[in-house]
Amino acid sequence: MPTLTLLHDGRVDEISVADLARPTISPEQVESLLGWELKPEGLCQGYMCIPVDQDDLVREDGLDLRVLADALQRPLVTEEKHAVASLGASHHDRAEALDSLDAPDFTLPDLAGNLHSLSDERGKKVLLVAYASW
Amino acid sequence: MYEELADEGFTVITVGIERSPEDARPWIEKASPKHPSLIDIEHLVPDLYGMINVPTVVWIDEEGRIARPNDASFASNRFKLLTGLDSKRHLRRLRAWVRGDAPALTPSEVRKHQDLPTAAEQEARAEFTLAWWLSREGHDDDAERHYERAGELAPHDITIRRGSMRTRGLNPMGLAFLKIAIKSALTRTPLYRRIEDSPA
Numbered sequence: 001m002p003t004l005t006l007l008h009d010g011r012v013d014e015i016s017v018a019d020l021a022r023p024t025i026s027p028e029q030v031e032s033l034l035g036w037e038l039k040p041e042g043l044c045q046g047y048m049c050i051p052v053d054q055d056d057l058v059r060e061d062g063l064d065l066r067v068l069a070d071a072l073q074r075p076l077v078t079e080e081k082h083a084v085a086s087l088g089a090s091h092h093d094r095a096e097a098l099d100s101l102d103a104p105d106f107t108l109p110d111l112a113g114n115l116h117s118l119s120d121e122r123g124k125k126v127l128l129v130a131y132a133s134w
Numbered sequence: 135m136y137e138e139l140a141d142e143g144f145t146v147i148t149v150g151i152e153r154s155p156e157d158a159r160p161w162i163e164k165a166s167p168k169h170p171s172l173i174d175i176e177h178l179v180p181d182l183y184g185m186i187n188v189p190t191v192v193w194i195d196e197e198g199r200i201a202r203p204n205d206a207s208f209a210s211n212r213f214k215l216l217t218g219l220d221s222k223r224h225l226r227r228l229r230a231w232v233r234g235d236a237p238a239l240t241p242s243e244v245r246k247h248q249d250l251p252t253a254a255e256q257e258a259r260a261e262f263t264l265a266w267w268l269s270r271e272g273h274d275d276d277a278e279r280h281y282e283r284a285g286e287l288a289p290h291d292i293t294i295r296r297g298s299m300r301t302r303g304l305n306p307m308g309l310a311f312l313k314i315a316i317k318s319a320l321t322r323t324p325l326y327r328r329i330e331d332s333p334a
Binding site: 010075088 | 157241
């Protein structure tokens with residue numbers, strides 16, 4: 001079976017797909033990679049479930065990735081030639097997070113490769129400065 | 135600024151939105167800062183905070199709450215003529231907030247000034263992620279389609295459009311950027327989104 005490279009949540013994962021033109025993903029990987037469990041009531045995270053039309057979502061060889069992305073309101077863009085897909089973040093999730101006023105946490109490396117998180121600075125006032133050389 | 139306020143329970147975190155740590159190295163080494171100076175080659179921070187250009191600053195309080203959302207601010211007035219942004223005003227305000235002399239913004243003011251991400255902006259970010267992966271895998275020709283598409287979806291997102299120029303063999307200080315700047319002026323879409331508030 002061909003392999004699809006799935007770029008999501010800052011990660012790169014490989015999933016086996018029967019058809020690159022209409023990729024599917026196993027329910028196990030939906031749970032382990034994306035954190036959603038398929039139940040009779042829909043796609044669930046704990047007690048919260050999103051209702052989905054399971055006739056559209058569930059196919060012989062797994063869950064239809066495009067239908068899944070639509071249900072989660074996440075953009076999915078693909079480059080079939082190189083067997084790669086990018087699953088972006090839902091604008092609802094991003095907007096909800098910002099509207100809560102909790103500053104989204106992140107972990108990034110410095111020049112030496114040491115990782116730092118915003119949450120390491122809890123207890124201080126922080127000026128976050130995004131800049132670029134371009 | 136950092137030196138002056140570091141003892142007052144304050145820190146700066148800089149995040150270079152770059153293609154590689156090497157692009158940021160000369161800047162960071164020249165400043166040799168004592169605060170965290172991070173590199174973000176995947177544009178994670180622009181995605182999480184809905185940033186569409188740099189420089190963008192966010193004030194975050196002791197509890198990790200946003201005290202002042204995305205605001206365009208330069209460290210100096212070197213580009214004031216070009217951008218119309220006065221860095222001194224921002225520094226005055228910041229100093230007063232850190233020292234507890236003046237509040238930042240109220241939660242409702244913060245929300246009022248937030249531009250929450252749209253579906254098109256998130257799709258543009260997904261296209262950028264795909265294009266950037268293709269570039270790094272050596273598929274520049276195929277990457278180009280996705281950079282183009284990202285630019286169509288979010289023409290105002292300068293982190294994507296200008297940030298990808300060097301990768302695509304374009305000069306971010308040249309004609310390609312000038313075109314974006316002129317278009318932005320004609321359509322009255324500001325390149326730098328700043329918070330308009332009363333003089334400090």
